[in-house]
Amino acid sequence: MDATSRDRDAEGRARNARPRDGLGRPLPYGTPGVERLPEGVVRTPEETLREAQRLLDEGMPFHAHEVFEDAWKSGPAPDRELWRGLAQLAVGLTHAARGNATGGARLLRRGAAALAGFGVPLPYGIGGDALIDWARELADRVEGEGVRRADGGGVAARPVDAADEAPRLRAGGR
Known part of the structure; x- marks a missing residue:
């Protein structure tokens, strides 16, 4: 593929078909990557939480974010901010695992x-207080361990291990 062409899906929409690693970073064409999840999958809340937890446990928070994004875009309006908040947690973990404090x-x-x-309480058995505490503690930790980049571009940190840092989405651990 040359630098001026773009990957397109069957409907002509731009899609990046480059393979990606477990943290969602693009890899060179032809490199084996993590299997991409199909977009726009409609899942029940139970299926969403189960699939997202599996991906988080496997150290793939970027892919868990995509599962939450599907729920946010396809779910009922009252739940959209819940799924969006969970997607933001997954992307936050992704950035922390990439070293972007x-x-x-x-x-x-x-x-x-x-x-x-x-x-x-949050619906669907989601452990609200524990999940909120986890996110705030991890944010403080990655920011506290970070060092200001010489180019002024923010704070770099030692990347965290995404699987070791994976949160428990459900109250009581699962």
Whole structure:
């Protein structure tokens, strides 16, 4: 593929077909990557939480974010902020695992605020207080361990292990 052409789906919409690693980073064409999840899958809340937890446990928070994004876009309006907040937590973990302390902390706090604003208890057995505490603690930790980049581009940190840091989405651990 040359630099001026773009990947397109069957309807002609731009789609990046490059393979990706477990943290969603694009890899060179022809490199084996993590299997992409289909977009726009409509799942029940139970299926969404089960699939997202599996992906988080496997150290693939970027892919868990895509599962939450499907729920946010296809679910009922009253639940959209819940799924969006969970997607922000997953993207925050993704950034922290990539060593981006500034972006990781920002998104973890944004997701925690969205969940806190949704009200407690959270529906579907989601562990609201524990999940919010996890996000805030991880945000503080990655930001505290970070060092200011010489180019002024934010704070770089030692990347966290996404699988080791995976949150428990359900109250009581699963």
